[in-house]
Amino acid sequence: MQLPPETRMIVYKHCLVAPRxxxxxxxxxxxxxxxxxxxxxxxxxxxxxxxxxxxxxxQVHLEAVRIVYGCNKFRFSDVGCWxxxxxxxxxxxxxxxxxxxxxxxxxxxxxxxxxxxxxxxRSWGIGGPDLALTxxxxxxxxxxxxxxxRPSTCV
Numbered sequence: 001m002q003l004p005p006e007t008r009m010i011v012y013k014h015c016l017v018a019p020r021x022x023x024x025x026x027x028x029x030x031x032x033x034x035x036x037x038x039x040x041x042x043x044x045x046x047x048x049x050x051x052x053x054x055x056x057x058x059q060v061h062l063e064a065v066r067i068v069y070g071c072n073k074f075r076f077s078d079v080g081c082w083x084x085x086x087x088x089x090x091x092x093x094x095x096x097x098x099x100x101x102x103x104x105x106x107x108x109x110x111x112x113x114x115x116x117x118x119x120x121x122r123s124w125g126i127g128g129p130d131l132a133l134t135x136x137x138x139x140x141x142x143x144x145x146x147x148x149x150r151p152s153t154c155v
Contacts, residue, residue: 001059008060012067015050021073021105022046024088025081038078069100076106 003011026041049068054061069092076085085106092098 001057005063008063009067012053012064013071015053016064016068017071018045018048020045021075022049023075023077025076025078025084027077065097066100069097070102073103073105074101075104081106 001008023045024042026038026045028036028038028041053064074088076088089098092101
Protein backbone atom coordinates (compact mmCIF):
# COMPACT_ATOMS: atom_id res chain seq x y z
CA MET A 1 0.00 0.00 0.00
CA GLN A 2 2.91 2.28 -0.75
CA LEU A 3 1.13 4.00 -3.64
CA PRO A 4 -0.83 7.15 -2.82
CA PRO A 5 -4.63 6.69 -2.72
CA GLU A 6 -5.11 8.75 -5.90
CA THR A 7 -2.84 6.40 -7.84
CA ARG A 8 -4.58 3.33 -6.43
CA MET A 9 -7.94 4.75 -7.56
CA ILE A 10 -6.57 5.13 -11.10
CA VAL A 11 -5.47 1.47 -11.06
CA TYR A 12 -8.86 0.35 -9.71
CA LYS A 13 -10.71 2.32 -12.38
CA HIS A 14 -8.54 0.84 -15.11
CA CYS A 15 -9.13 -2.71 -13.87
CA LEU A 16 -12.75 -2.55 -12.69
CA VAL A 17 -14.72 -0.02 -14.75
CA ALA A 18 -16.31 -1.50 -17.85
CA PRO A 19 -16.53 0.58 -21.03
CA ARG A 20 -20.18 -0.49 -21.49
CA UNK A 21 -22.97 -1.32 -19.06
CA UNK A 22 -22.54 -4.70 -17.38
CA UNK A 23 -25.57 -6.71 -18.43
CA UNK A 24 -26.28 -9.59 -16.04
CA UNK A 25 -29.33 -10.76 -17.99
CA UNK A 26 -28.72 -9.74 -21.61
CA UNK A 27 -31.41 -9.78 -24.23
CA UNK A 28 -31.01 -12.77 -26.55
CA UNK A 29 -32.54 -12.24 -30.01
CA UNK A 30 -35.15 -14.71 -31.27
CA UNK A 31 -32.77 -15.87 -33.98
CA UNK A 32 -29.34 -15.61 -32.34
CA UNK A 33 -26.30 -15.92 -34.60
CA UNK A 34 -24.90 -19.48 -34.59
CA UNK A 35 -24.62 -20.87 -31.06
CA UNK A 36 -24.78 -17.58 -29.15
CA UNK A 37 -26.17 -18.11 -25.65
CA UNK A 38 -26.92 -15.82 -22.73
CA UNK A 39 -24.01 -17.43 -20.88
CA UNK A 40 -21.62 -16.45 -23.70
CA UNK A 41 -22.96 -12.91 -23.67
CA UNK A 42 -22.51 -12.65 -19.90
CA UNK A 43 -18.93 -13.93 -20.12
CA UNK A 44 -18.19 -11.26 -22.73
CA UNK A 45 -19.71 -8.59 -20.45
CA UNK A 46 -17.62 -9.64 -17.47
CA UNK A 47 -14.37 -10.11 -19.38
CA UNK A 48 -13.31 -6.51 -18.68
CA UNK A 49 -13.32 -7.04 -14.92
CA UNK A 50 -10.18 -8.09 -13.09
CA UNK A 51 -11.94 -9.29 -9.96
CA UNK A 52 -8.87 -11.04 -8.58
CA UNK A 53 -7.83 -7.56 -7.49
CA UNK A 54 -10.35 -7.91 -4.64
CA UNK A 55 -8.30 -10.78 -3.20
CA UNK A 56 -5.09 -8.77 -2.75
CA UNK A 57 -5.98 -7.47 0.72
CA UNK A 58 -8.89 -6.27 2.82
CA GLN A 59 -7.90 -2.65 2.25
CA VAL A 60 -7.75 -3.09 -1.53
CA HIS A 61 -11.13 -4.82 -1.42
CA LEU A 62 -12.70 -1.97 0.57
CA GLU A 63 -11.28 0.66 -1.78
CA ALA A 64 -12.03 -1.22 -5.00
CA VAL A 65 -15.63 -2.16 -4.15
CA ARG A 66 -16.55 1.54 -4.16
CA ILE A 67 -15.19 1.85 -7.69
CA VAL A 68 -16.78 -1.30 -9.13
CA TYR A 69 -20.27 -0.52 -7.82
CA GLY A 70 -20.05 3.26 -7.95
CA CYS A 71 -18.58 3.74 -11.43
CA ASN A 72 -20.23 0.97 -13.45
CA LYS A 73 -23.71 0.78 -14.88
CA PHE A 74 -25.44 -2.53 -14.18
CA ARG A 75 -28.16 -3.62 -16.56
CA PHE A 76 -30.79 -6.36 -16.63
CA SER A 77 -32.10 -6.18 -20.21
CA ASP A 78 -34.40 -9.11 -20.79
CA VAL A 79 -37.89 -9.59 -19.35
CA GLY A 80 -36.95 -12.74 -17.42
CA CYS A 81 -34.38 -10.84 -15.36
CA TRP A 82 -36.21 -10.70 -12.04
CA UNK A 83 -34.67 -13.72 -10.31
CA UNK A 84 -31.16 -12.67 -11.41
CA UNK A 85 -31.83 -9.12 -10.23
CA UNK A 86 -33.12 -10.41 -6.91
CA UNK A 87 -29.97 -12.49 -6.37
CA UNK A 88 -27.74 -9.56 -7.32
CA UNK A 89 -29.49 -7.20 -4.90
CA UNK A 90 -29.65 -9.70 -2.05
CA UNK A 91 -25.94 -10.40 -2.40
CA UNK A 92 -25.14 -6.69 -2.36
CA UNK A 93 -27.34 -6.04 0.66
CA UNK A 94 -25.73 -8.88 2.63
CA UNK A 95 -22.18 -7.60 2.20
CA UNK A 96 -23.04 -3.89 2.56
CA UNK A 97 -21.94 -3.11 -1.03
CA UNK A 98 -25.35 -1.76 -2.05
CA UNK A 99 -24.44 1.57 -0.46
CA UNK A 100 -22.00 2.14 -3.33
CA UNK A 101 -24.37 1.18 -6.16
CA UNK A 102 -25.18 4.28 -8.21
CA UNK A 103 -26.49 3.09 -11.57
CA UNK A 104 -28.79 0.16 -12.25
CA UNK A 105 -31.08 -0.29 -15.23
CA UNK A 106 -33.97 -2.74 -15.30
CA UNK A 107 -35.57 -2.96 -18.71
CA UNK A 108 -38.81 -4.67 -17.75
CA UNK A 109 -42.21 -3.20 -18.63
CA UNK A 110 -44.10 -1.49 -15.85
CA UNK A 111 -41.56 -2.71 -13.28
CA UNK A 112 -42.50 -0.08 -10.71
CA UNK A 113 -46.13 -1.24 -10.74
CA UNK A 114 -45.01 -4.84 -10.39
CA UNK A 115 -43.25 -3.96 -7.13
CA UNK A 116 -46.48 -2.78 -5.57
CA UNK A 117 -48.80 -5.53 -6.78
CA UNK A 118 -48.69 -9.01 -5.28
CA UNK A 119 -51.02 -10.32 -7.98
CA UNK A 120 -48.74 -9.06 -10.75
CA UNK A 121 -45.75 -10.60 -8.99
CA ARG A 122 -47.47 -13.98 -9.05
CA SER A 123 -48.55 -13.62 -12.67
CA TRP A 124 -45.00 -12.75 -13.70
CA GLY A 125 -43.73 -15.90 -11.99
CA ILE A 126 -41.41 -13.92 -9.74
CA GLY A 127 -40.37 -15.55 -6.49
CA GLY A 128 -43.08 -13.92 -4.43
CA PRO A 129 -43.11 -10.64 -2.57
CA ASP A 130 -39.45 -11.10 -1.55
CA LEU A 131 -38.39 -9.30 -4.71
CA ALA A 132 -40.73 -6.41 -4.01
CA LEU A 133 -39.34 -6.11 -0.50
CA THR A 134 -35.77 -6.31 -1.79
CA UNK A 135 -36.38 -3.57 -4.35
CA UNK A 136 -38.22 -1.33 -1.88
CA UNK A 137 -35.37 -1.64 0.63
CA UNK A 138 -32.78 -0.97 -2.04
CA UNK A 139 -34.64 2.06 -3.37
CA UNK A 140 -34.92 3.42 0.17
CA UNK A 141 -31.20 2.94 0.73
CA UNK A 142 -30.10 4.44 -2.56
CA UNK A 143 -30.70 7.95 -3.74
CA UNK A 144 -32.12 8.01 -7.24
CA UNK A 145 -32.71 11.20 -9.15
CA UNK A 146 -30.93 14.55 -9.35
CA UNK A 147 -29.60 14.38 -5.78
CA UNK A 148 -27.81 11.12 -6.58
CA UNK A 149 -24.12 11.74 -7.15
CA ARG A 150 -21.52 9.34 -8.48
CA PRO A 151 -18.31 9.12 -6.48
CA SER A 152 -15.78 11.78 -7.45
CA THR A 153 -13.35 8.97 -8.22
CA CYS A 154 -15.46 8.05 -11.29
CA VAL A 155 -15.04 11.37 -13.04
